[in-house]
Amino acid sequence: ANEVPKKVAPSTTIAPSKEVKSDKLFQYSTINALMSGQYDGDITLDEVKKFGDFGLGTLNGADGELTILDSKFYRFDNKGKMTQVPGASKTPFVVATNFNKDKTAYISSVKNTEDLTTKLLAQMDNKNNFYAFKMPVTLKYLKTRSEPKQEKPYRLLKDVLTEEQVEFEYKNVKGTFVGFYTPNYAATINVPGFHFHFVSDDKTLGGHILNLAFDEAIVQIDSISEFEVQLPQTKEFAEADLTKIQLQDILDVEGDTK
Numbered sequence: 001a002n003e004v005p006k007k008v009a010p011s012t013t014i015a016p017s018k019e020v021k022s023d024k025l026f027q028y029s030t031i032n033a034l035m036s037g038q039y040d041g042d043i044t045l046d047e048v049k050k051f052g053d054f055g056l057g058t059l060n061g062a063d064g065e066l067t068i069l070d071s072k073f074y075r076f077d078n079k080g081k082m083t084q085v086p087g088a089s090k091t092p093f094v095v096a097t098n099f100n101k102d103k104t105a106y107i108s109s110v111k112n113t114e115d116l117t118t119k120l121l122a123q124m125d126n127k128n129n130f131y132a133f134k135m136p137v138t139l140k141y142l143k144t145r146s147e148p149k150q151e152k153p154y155r156l157l158k159d160v161l162t163e164e165q166v167e168f169e170y171k172n173v174k175g176t177f178v179g180f181y182t183p184n185y186a187a188t189i190n191v192p193g194f195h196f197h198f199v200s201d202d203k204t205l206g207g208h209i210l211n212l213a214f215d216e217a218i219v220q221i222d223s224i225s226e227f228e229v230q231l232p233q234t235k236e237f238a239e240a241d242l243t244k245i246q247l248q249d250i251l252d253v254e255g256d257t258k
């Protein structure tokens with residue numbers, strides 16, 4: 001009863017921090033799993049939307065090229081058709097973020113993807129961060145690919161793409177470039193280096209960019225210091241050996257064909 005009352009610090013209300021959407025890169029599954037033929041994911045695009053309004057990937061069965069722009073899901077198929085897919089569609093591999101630019105940069109006289117990556121790298125302060133790039137652009141030249149829906153038993157992605165990828169070439173296309181950069185230390189998790197997709201403004205074409213050229217554009221750059229990987233909880237994923245994929249195989253399938 002006569003104990004000394006505990007000293008209570010004067011209550012200070014901490015001003016609630018400004019709500020900032022988490023600047024995190026979200027991905028479902030890994031590039032090694034996709035390369036190994038894990039083409040059936042157990043996540044829907046509506047669930048992915050919670051993690052980002054901007055991204056890229058594919059759909060179950062490796063059924064075409066997925067690009068997420070302004071929270072809409074665009075599928076570019078092996079017939080060269082672009083459609084919006086419903087949020088209930090599932091994906092075996094997707095990368096997404098709530099895009100918020102940290103800076104912009106003026107890029108000009110881009111002759112090909114190699115030239116573009118050099119110009120983007122020059123703008124990146126920390127090569128060990130992840131990055132997202134959003135770039136409204138008129139492409140003088142665009143070469144993209146897509147691939148048909150696969151049937152089980154699934155083959156390795158490098159065999160699917162070598163044998164079945166369909167390539168498309170366009171001139172003077174206005175649209176939005178959707179790109180990501182993954183540091184090489186994460187090369188078994190996501191596509192090491194750069195990974196570019198595209199959606200035309202008229203939503204008729206796009207897909208996985210193999211090559212491009214353009215005169216000038218302003219690129220929005222989002223430097224990302226956190227990434228989250230959601231692992232498929234499918235029997236196939238649990239039993240897969242994901243250690244067999246070679247880095248060169250990933251670079252071969254993601255880059256331009258010779």
Ligand SMILES: C[C@H](O)[C@](C)(O)C(=O)O
Pocket residue numbers: 056057058062065066093208254
């Ligand atoms: C399989 C598809 O082409 C995807 C996910 O866009 C890629 O690996 O580049």
Ligand SMILES: [Zn+2]
Pocket residue numbers: 056057065195196197208209
């Ligand atoms: Zn791609």
